[in-house]
Amino acid sequence: MTGAGSFSFRCNACGRCCNSPPAMTVEELFRHEQRFIGCLAVSVVHPLAGGGPVHGETVTAAEAAQWRQAVEALSFPLDGRPGAPRLRLGTQAHDYPSLGACPARRPDGRCEIHADGQPAACAAVPLDAALPDGLQRVVLHQRLAEAAWMGADCIVAGRREGYAPLVEGERVADDGYRRDLHARRAALQAQAPAWGARVAGLLGSELRAGGAALRAGPQDYLTLPLVPVLAVLSESSDDARERTRRYARAQVALIERKVAAALQRKDRADRAMTQELRRFRGHYERFASA
């Protein structure tokens, strides 16, 4: 199939899409605790009501239902009404936006941790594990414009010489990318029983108030320190308690280094992030000493 909904891909490792810190699981954040500041990202998601055109692709009613199921598996109800917005909790790396780069991106654009624990979300790029395989064509249709805008030209519609077929209609055509996509999706789905449901409950009304503010404001997600996730994970064993506290101490040291570097840069654009990171540091210090 080479018609509508088919996309080919060729990555030349230019690093243009590595312009911000990536989504990472808790395990990945622990592994790279000296490099990435971890955070809990909270966003409001609106389940798709029905089929129709989405980012230039026609989505059937059955596909919209699959999309809703995928959203519901990774999110928590904001209130009890059917069809109400839901809160998605995700863990990711966090850094100064003014740097415009992931902390693992080398000056030549390559990934410093490519062969040493590259996050699964990065391995699946340009696909998005939050959506079912059958809807990856919607993701690529949207990213086609972004890749062209970045000058990367790594995604093309249909076939082109030198590019490998990535998505053909409802199928992820490349075996390696399909494997990476499924690995990332499995990791995302494992978060809800491991800590997601508990953290949503722990944050309770505070989280719901945040969701309400998100709906009203221009920003589409909140960033919080990872502490509620650490608190839940630490309950499982003495080892987990020690590991989560060690992580918190490592984060305090990393934040201090990042803030010191920002103060050296003297960029006014960094002020808000410096304040946020100082709040993070306080939370991690209290957790580590509790």
Ligand code: SF4
């Ligand atoms: S922008 Fe495209 S070509 Fe460049 S690293 Fe990202 S996926 Fe690869």
Ligand code: SF4
């Ligand atoms: S971890 Fe590597 S691949 Fe992922 S965003 Fe950073 S530099 Fe890019």
